[in-house]
Amino acid sequence: MSNLFRSAFVIARRDFVATVWTKYFLAFLFAPLLIIGVSILFGRLTEQMARQDTRANIAVIASPAEFDALVASRERVQASFGEDGLPELVRAEPDYVIDAQVRELLASRDKKILAVLTGGLARPKLTGDINEEGRIRAQMTLIVNDALRARQGAQSLTVGFEKVSESAGSVASLRALTARAGQLLLFMVTVLLAGMLLSNLVEEKSNKVIEVLAAAIPVDAIFLGKLFAMLAVSLVGITVWAAFAGMGLLLLPSEGGGGGLPTPAVGWPIFVALVVVYYAANYLLLGALFLGIGSQAASVREVQILSMPVTVGQMLIFLFASAAVGPFNSPIGIAAAVFPFSSPLAMIARAAQTPELWPHLLALAWQALWVWLTIKITASLFRRNVMKSGTPGSARPKWRLRRS
Structure with a gap:
């Protein structure tokens, strides 16, 4: 196990440096302008649901x-x-x-x-x-x-x-706004950043570099290292964007009089920490899935074809989690929290609406388990279907032997 994490760290450091120390990464840091436009669009789409809350x-x-x-x-x-x-x-x-x-x-x-x-x-x-x-x-x-x-x-x-x-009614209604804002933030940032993992292995497969890496270290370590490398890259971008946003707020004149989002049930310090943790969990869950899907593609064209159904799938997950904002203890709320790929979005909404912290410990452990399972499954499919190192035909000779 220590050899696996050591190999994954080598891959993560290699991919992180190769991504950040390029001139194209500077262009990537200016992408929040696109986030603003899309956020306004999704804000209008979810306005009707917010009215109900x-x-x-x-x-x-x-x-x-x-x-x-x-x-x-x-x-x-x-x-x-x-x-x-x-x-x-x-x-x-x-x-x-x-x-x-x-x-x-x-x-x-x-x-x-x-x-x-x-x-x-x-x-x-x-x-x-x-x-x-x-x-x-x-x-x-x-x-x-x-x-x-x-x-x-x-x-x-x-x-x-x-x-x-x-009154409990006014508090619940106001906290629902904070819950939806947290969900929207996690969704938009993940949509912007996790899609890069679809094409992460295409170039290395075309250059036969992946065969050299697979001969030296386990495929699980390759997937794990690439996943955490891109998570680190995304956190660098988020840190830069947050710094520019903070400077913009300092430069803007203060209007006073309150405003802003209502205070979440767990308090702002814990809520902000949970936003960061659940973003990492959401990125790792969807990133592991995207890395596995993209690893099966043979060219950039196939990755481009896959990008649209992947985005539609993310939107469906977001809508599923949005339906659980108000009734978080209802069957649909519990289902959204248990389903691994909607669990981070559902749990960040729960943090805004109820002060209990122990469900978040269970949810994070559950999400970490599914990150590991997704990596194991996608790496196994990559070995069998792409590297041709599995045993896909082992069942046929046994069947012939039993028949004879």
Whole structure:
């Protein structure tokens, strides 16, 4: 095993130096301009899914008649606000202790309640983590006044307000934005950098260099070394891009007033560390697969033909992981976390939404196992189909012998 890693380090150092110390690598470092354009495109494609995560749910503690009047009023004014313009209304049966019921509703993680309306139509009061002069209160005032006019022709009134520190619904909705941003970052950087592994072995196969390397060291070490060499190259590029982005933020004038992404559940330091770790895991998983696919190609033309289905496969994996952002404990969320090639994307979204850390240890161990299995399988296929050093015909003589 030590000989395998020593041989892999030799291959990794050779490929790293040959890639970085070239004039073409400088052109490669300016590729983030392309990332910006594609990120805007994918941001628009995922906007609809983000709307579902950030939709406001308002719990209404009222009788069935009053709740039906509010729902009917919401339907009447909905056309003025467009799609997803007004909050969703969820009825809750009045309990004996209204204040305790309000706290329980705001603390519910499953219902994602942003605020609670109490007092019915006579003395409406809105409680939640919203702004007193914000959009939610103004919209609920409009709905209540419309219901009053339709019901008894009463005069307009103002909905009461009580500010609370935060509600589980608002926190869950905001953290979903951070989860999707982390997924999009991992996906875009991996799409940009991992595709280079498809053509990594084509030149060495055409020059017969691979035969010399395979005669000196195991094929597993060649694959492992090339994979980690390209990971190191990608990290160099990311470091340079991050440095330029940091300098750009320092040069830009500060507008103040907050903004930016909501704080993830695990906190920013741990979340940033997990982004780096899961990027490496995602790159190694997809890179090992791409290296194996590209090693079967005989020419650059075949690699170019394979690039489109490989990109489509990456997009499908991204969509699968995106579906697990909100319900990360649902069957689809668990499936996305268990499936090795979508596991890094699903787990980085989980880190933004829940503070538990032990699932990440299990996920990283699971992903490392699949990196090793993918390397072993692709190296075995390379030996058998390309190097012709396997035993593909060993079963036929045995079959003939049994038949005779």
